[in-house]
Amino acid sequence: MPEFCAAYSCSNRRTVESKARGITFHKFPRKDMRKKWERALRRKDFTATNTTVLCSEHFKPEDFDRTGQIVRLRDGVIPSIFSFPVKPQKVSASKVTPRFPSPQPLGSAPPEEFLGVLRSASSRMDMMCGINRARLGPTGAIRAGPTRYR
Ligand SMILES: [Zn+2]
Numbered sequence: 444m445p446e447f448c449a450a451y452s453c454s455n456r457r458t459v460e461s462k463a464r465g466i467t468f469h470k471f472p473r474k475d476m477r478k479k480w481e482r483a484l485r486r487k488d489f490t491a492t493n494t495t496v497l498c499s500e501h502f503k504p505e506d507f508d509r510t511g512q513i514v515r516l517r518d519g520v521i522p523s524i525f526s527f528p529v530k531p532q533k534v535s536a537s538k539v540t541p542r543f544p545s546p547q548p549l550g551s552a553p554p555e556e557f558l559g560v561l562r563s564a565s566s567r568m569d570m571m572c573g574i575n576r577a578r579l580g581p582t583g584a585i586r587a588g589p590t591r592y593r
Pocket of ligand 1: 448449450453454455497498499500501
């Protein structure tokens with residue numbers, strides 16, 4: 444059964460990969476301590492169950508007892524490391540995988556924006572040629588400047 448971390452904006456779950464990264468999952472304690480954990484999570488209307496877990500990323504290194512075979516939390520520790528929306532940039536940069544717009548189907552016609560760019564590029568070219576023609580046109584000499592005739 445997959446186990447997901449209950450912390451806000453944390454997507455860790457118990458997988459081979461998370462295990463390789465050294466992430467451990469810890470069930471909520473009972474009674475008063477469970478209330479303290481729930482409050483620490485700051486999730487609205489959140490109630491932990493007997494299967495709710497938090498991953499080890501929300502605890503300080505000194506919160507763990509790593510002396511035994513299994514990494515366990517010391518008695519009385521409260522999760523203290525969370526990414527609340529105060530720093531959304533940091534969270535999205537490290538947690539969110541880049542999402543690309545849905546790919547164009549293969550063999551489809553070039554997208555309309557692309558044709559539009561081509562069209563506007565060629566019309567801009569015409570405009571520039573027109574300007575050049577006006578400058579260098581047959582009347583160019585006369586336009587050299589009115590000062591000459593004073
Ligand atoms: Zn977590």
